[in-house]
Amino acid sequence: xxxxxxxxxxxxxxxxxxxxxxxxxxxxxxxxxxxxxxxxxxxxxxxxxxxxxxxxxxxxxxxxxxxxxxxxxxxxxxxxxxxxxxxxxxxxxxxxxxxxxxxxxxxxxxxxxxxxxxxxxxxxxxxxxxxxxxxxxxxxxxxxxxxxxxxxxxxxxxxxxxxxxxxxxxxxxxxxxxxxxxxxxxxxxxxxxxxxxxxxxxxxxxxxxxxxxxxxxxxxxxxxxxxxxxxxxxxxxxxxxxxxxxxxxxxxxxxxxxxxxxxxxxxxxxxxxxxxxxxxxxxxxxxxxxxxxxxxxxxxxxxxxxxxxxxxxxxxxxxxxxxxxxxxxxxxxxxxxxxxxxxxxxxxxxxxxxxxxxxxxxxxxxxxxxxxxxxxxxxxxxxxxxxxxxxxxxxxxxxxxxxxxxxxxxxxxxxxxxxxxxxxxxxxxxxxxxxxxxxxxxxxxxxxxxxxxxxxxxxxxxxxxxxxxxxxxxxxxxxxxxxxxxxxxxxxxxxxxxxxxxxxxxxxxxxxxxxxxxxxxxxxxxxxxxxxxxxxxxxxxxxxx
Amino acid sequence: xxxxxxxxxxxxxxxxxxxxxxxxxxxxxxxxxxxxxxxxxxxxxxxxxxxxxxxxxxxxxxxxxxxxxxxxxxxxxxxxxxxxxxxxxxxxxxxxxxxxxxxxxxxxxxxxxxxxxxxxxxxxxxxxxxxxxxxxxxxxxxxxxxxxxxxxxxxxxxxxxxxxxxxxxxxxxxxxxxxxxxxxxxxxxxxxxxxxxxxxxxxxxxxxxxxxxxxxxxxxxxxxxxxxxxxxxxxxxxxxxxxxxxxxxxxxxxxxxxxxxxxxxxxxxxxxxxxxxxxxxxxxxxxxxxxxxxxxxxxxxxxxxxxxxxxxxxxxxxxxxxxxxxxxxxxxxxxxxxxxxxxxxxxxxxxxxxxxxxxxxxxxxxxxxxxxxxxxxxxxxxxxxxxxxxxxxxxxxxxxx
Numbered sequence: 001x002x003x004x005x006x007x008x009x010x011x012x013x014x015x016x017x018x019x020x021x022x023x024x025x026x027x028x029x030x031x032x033x034x035x036x037x038x039x040x041x042x043x044x045x046x047x048x049x050x051x052x053x054x055x056x057x058x059x060x061x062x063x064x065x066x067x068x069x070x071x072x073x074x075x076x077x078x079x080x081x082x083x084x085x086x087x088x089x090x091x092x093x094x095x096x097x098x099x100x101x102x103x104x105x106x107x108x109x110x111x112x113x114x115x116x117x118x119x120x121x122x123x124x125x126x127x128x129x130x131x132x133x134x135x136x137x138x139x140x141x142x143x144x145x146x147x148x149x150x151x152x153x154x155x156x157x158x159x160x161x162x163x164x165x166x167x168x169x170x171x172x173x174x175x176x177x178x179x180x181x182x183x184x185x186x187x188x189x190x191x192x193x194x195x196x197x198x199x200x201x202x203x204x205x206x207x208x209x210x211x212x213x214x215x216x217x218x219x220x221x222x223x224x225x226x227x228x229x230x231x232x233x234x235x236x237x238x239x240x241x242x243x244x245x246x247x248x249x250x251x252x253x254x255x256x257x258x259x260x261x262x263x264x265x266x267x268x269x270x271x272x273x274x275x276x277x278x279x280x281x282x283x284x285x286x287x288x289x290x291x292x293x294x295x296x297x298x299x300x301x302x303x304x305x306x307x308x309x310x311x312x313x314x315x316x317x318x319x320x321x322x323x324x325x326x327x328x329x330x331x332x333x334x335x336x337x338x339x340x341x342x343x344x345x346x347x348x349x350x351x352x353x354x355x356x357x358x359x360x361x362x363x364x365x366x367x368x369x370x371x372x373x374x375x376x377x378x379x380x381x382x383x384x385x386x387x388x389x390x391x392x393x394x395x396x397x398x399x400x401x402x403x404x405x406x407x408x409x410x411x412x413x414x415x416x417x418x419x420x421x422x423x424x425x426x427x428x429x430x431x432x433x434x435x436x437x438x439x440x441x442x443x444x445x446x447x448x449x450x451x452x453x454x455x456x457x458x459x460x461x462x463x464x465x466x467x468x469x470x471x472x473x474x475x476x477x478x479x480x481x482x483x484x485x486x487x488x489x490x491x492x493x494x495x496x497x498x499x500x501x502x503x504x505x506x507x508x509x510x511x512x513x514x515x516x517x518x519x520x521x522x523x524x525x526x527x528x529x530x531x532x533x534x535x536x537x538x539x540x541x542x543x544x545x
Numbered sequence: 546x547x548x549x550x551x552x553x554x555x556x557x558x559x560x561x562x563x564x565x566x567x568x569x570x571x572x573x574x575x576x577x578x579x580x581x582x583x584x585x586x587x588x589x590x591x592x593x594x595x596x597x598x599x600x601x602x603x604x605x606x607x608x609x610x611x612x613x614x615x616x617x618x619x620x621x622x623x624x625x626x627x628x629x630x631x632x633x634x635x636x637x638x639x640x641x642x643x644x645x646x647x648x649x650x651x652x653x654x655x656x657x658x659x660x661x662x663x664x665x666x667x668x669x670x671x672x673x674x675x676x677x678x679x680x681x682x683x684x685x686x687x688x689x690x691x692x693x694x695x696x697x698x699x700x701x702x703x704x705x706x707x708x709x710x711x712x713x714x715x716x717x718x719x720x721x722x723x724x725x726x727x728x729x730x731x732x733x734x735x736x737x738x739x740x741x742x743x744x745x746x747x748x749x750x751x752x753x754x755x756x757x758x759x760x761x762x763x764x765x766x767x768x769x770x771x772x773x774x775x776x777x778x779x780x781x782x783x784x785x786x787x788x789x790x791x792x793x794x795x796x797x798x799x800x801x802x803x804x805x806x807x808x809x810x811x812x813x814x815x816x817x818x819x820x821x822x823x824x825x826x827x828x829x830x831x832x833x834x835x836x837x838x839x840x841x842x843x844x845x846x847x848x849x850x851x852x853x854x855x856x857x858x859x860x861x862x863x864x865x866x867x868x869x870x871x872x873x874x875x876x877x878x879x880x881x882x883x884x885x886x887x888x889x890x891x892x893x894x895x896x897x898x899x900x901x902x903x904x905x906x907x908x909x910x911x912x913x914x915x916x917x918x919x920x921x922x923x924x925x926x927x928x929x930x931x932x933x934x935x936x937x938x939x940x941x942x943x944x945x946x
Binding site: 226230233234235256329371412421430434517541544 | 717
């Protein structure tokens with residue numbers, strides 16, 4: 001990604017911004033937003049929508065009303081204010097599973113499957129798929145426990161994204177996941193993946209250097225990039241390479257010899273087979289001299305990390321990535337350098353960098369509104385939050401995410417989701433529209449009693465126990481065999497029942513809240529509110545943030 | 546990845562009306578020599594390339610195996626494929642046993658093995674290196690257009706074509722940019738059904754690049770769905786059933802598109818999972834089985850349909866793997882690797898030189914064929930296009946009869 005540097009947009013004094021923030025802090029808490037008189041400082045609904053949609057998941061009109069009367073810098077300070085370094089959602093039940101228990105569990109499962117697959121009991125541990133002749137394997141009553149844990153873990157995170165009261169922190173957790181990638185496809189010891197997510201939460205708005213050091217010793221990372229297999233005499237370069245190429249510096253700032261030296265320095269960092277925790281194996285560490293970045297010594301992994309963190313390129317790399325995530329796909333090299341200097345001066349503290357990022361003229365530029373494409377998670381989670389839809393069972397949401405290219409805990413490779421324009425292809429755009437149609441339709445099948453109740457789950461399907469509080473199983477978006485395009489927008493929209501998040505609002509307010517750009521499929525006057533929402537959700541502009 | 550110039554993209558939305566002049570430059574002198582395969586200046590739009598990406602970097606050394614070289618067993622140690630399991634192609638090299646399905650084509654002389662394909666100053670990053678291959682760039686150069694888009698830039702398109710390439714995979718970069726109109730789909734039926742519901746978005750005059758992209762994709766969907774539906778409806782089914790793995794599923798869709806005579810110049814499929822840093826033997830064997838069986842079935846189907854001469858299959862991958870194994874019974878990132886070309890007009894046999902195991906560079910193989918020469922060969926000999934992808938005097942690889 002070598003972008004053409006556009007001319008610097010000029011500089012703004014960070015200090016003056018902070019001063020104003022302090023002066024205005026707390027205004028929003030006193031007067032309800034809708035009644036607050038528009039002061040000269042008030043940013044207005046459009047800029048409020050821009051800030052919230054770039055830093056969260058589909059803000060509701062109420063979310064927008066809540067900050068639109070604030071001074072812009074005060075709203076940024078609110079985002080960066082006190083935050084909770086843990087999740088609200090209760091974790092799955094298996095998080096304390098140990099590696100031996102996990103191995104035992106999978107053995108048991110394989111044995112069961114083998115027995116079921118054969119007419120006679122056999123101690124053969126081979127998978128049941130083996131054509132033993134005779135009776136074919138019956139459908140399994142119990143799913144593979146490993147896959148079941150993976151499913152529960154994805155659902156857990158999606159639930160957290162749906163219920164969180166700090167969407168920006170959640171977006172940063174997602175940012176770190178996409179930076180320090182890991183995948184359930186490779187890391188089959190699910191508790192490690194869960195704990196890595198907690199690590200990202202602890203450091204979401206914290207200190208990058210601290211996070212990097214923790215990630216290097218994180219069991220999920222040691223499994224994902226084969227660090228646990230990296231031994232003296234026969235180094236595995238996987239982690240060392242991605243550490244330099246993707247996590248800290250980017251291509252062109254190191255040599256192949258640096259990668260080899262770093263791999264040797266990290267030898268011996270592994271995992272305790274009994275507990276699954278990080279462990280140093282001194283016997284497997286290469287104690288010899290290494291030459292890294294031109295310096296020679298008997299370096300350890302910690303030394304390598306320190307030497308990397310001394311490079312100014314690290315701050316630029318991370319800043320560039322945040323720029324792409326929150327500001328624009330077009331890097332402004334001058335601004336990125338300036339922000340990276342802020343980051344370095346703050347000794348890798350995230351808040352000063354994020355504050356400076358959201359205060360850049362480029363972020364606030366009106367021409368920048370709607371200039372980024374929503375990720376699948378932003379689209380789906382944002383829409384569900386926007387409509388206030390209850391979704392007791394998350395598996396179908398995860399499937400919807402899969403069809404448009406972003407399953408939490410399963411990035412396509414170590415570089416993460418490429419994002420940007422790549423989110424929208426002929427294939428994914430069709431699927432995105434189909435998902436949005438189903439969500440609109442999900443609001444139309446509600447019985448009179450309770451809004452938006454969906455069809456009951458198929459019997460026998462396991463659902464998250466903790467979510468069955470109402471004693472009923474409910475699912476959303478029962479997949480239809482026939483696509484929904486035969487049904488006109490109007491018929492779906494006019495019977496839509498808008499929940500409290502959108503009910504009672506006029507078309508203009510809805511449009512301002514839902515679209516960052518004027519509609520491409522213009523609204524007609526006199527449309528029912530449900531039609532307006534349906535039309536806005538399916539407008540090309542709704543794909544943007 | 547922001548890879549495109551949006552102005553160009555908007556311009557490309559309209560059916561390209563560019564003249565063939567750029568292509569025909571120097572055409573008078575070249576015209577005499579050009580008749581042998583395809584004629585420069587009038588591209589062979591009827592010929593189709595099927596690109597097969599082996600994602601994650603396929604281990605070339607265990608794909609086409611230099612079994613006669615004692616250094617192979619010595620350097621590969623526990624990962625060496627036993628000599629008696631290798632399927633020999635000649636006295637020196639042979640295929641991994643999992644690729645035995647390819648032997649039908651080898652015997653019929655329509656399978657070419659191009660050995661030692663790579664490029665100078667090899668990059669060992671997956672992402673950067675596949676970008677180098679996809680955009681036909683030099684290692685030191687960053688390009689935004691895919692190599693197929695470059696090759697067809699300025700070529701005048703026959704009437705009645707709504708799309709130029711179908712990607713049955715997620716990486717569309719080789720066919721991205723320029724005038725090329727590329728559709729990404731996993732399943733033809735749902736594509737057609739859903740595309741009908743999408744209205745034509747109208748003119749994408751948006752200054753906002755993100756919006757322009759969405760509008761452009763809508764336009765592509767709309768245009769593609771119009772012709773695709775009727776062609777696919779009347780098309781025959783493949784004569785031989787494909788296996789059920791995802792790669793075979795992709796090949797089955799490619800076959801149906803070909804049998805339906807959907808006019809495209811390229812179809813891309815992919816097989817993933819080749820990044821075998823640990824416990825390589827089983828994984829690699831499984832993947833090569835899918836590759837060999839899938840391509841063998843594809844070949845049989847196209848022969849049965851009488852289309853094998855219209856199709857050129859080409860594999861590629863970001864790089865090969867390190868000659869020596871690592872401690873995890875896997876291999877790290879390497880450099881040059883062999884690739885397969887198949888088709889009714891392919892000159893079967895071994896092409897290029899197998900890189901020497903005695904002359905490694907930092908433990909890696911030195912390439913003998915530059916992949917851009919292979920691309921230039923495909924452009925010139927397959928389609929009659931003149932792009933040489935920045936190579937001043939490309940060495941044509943004699944793979945097309």
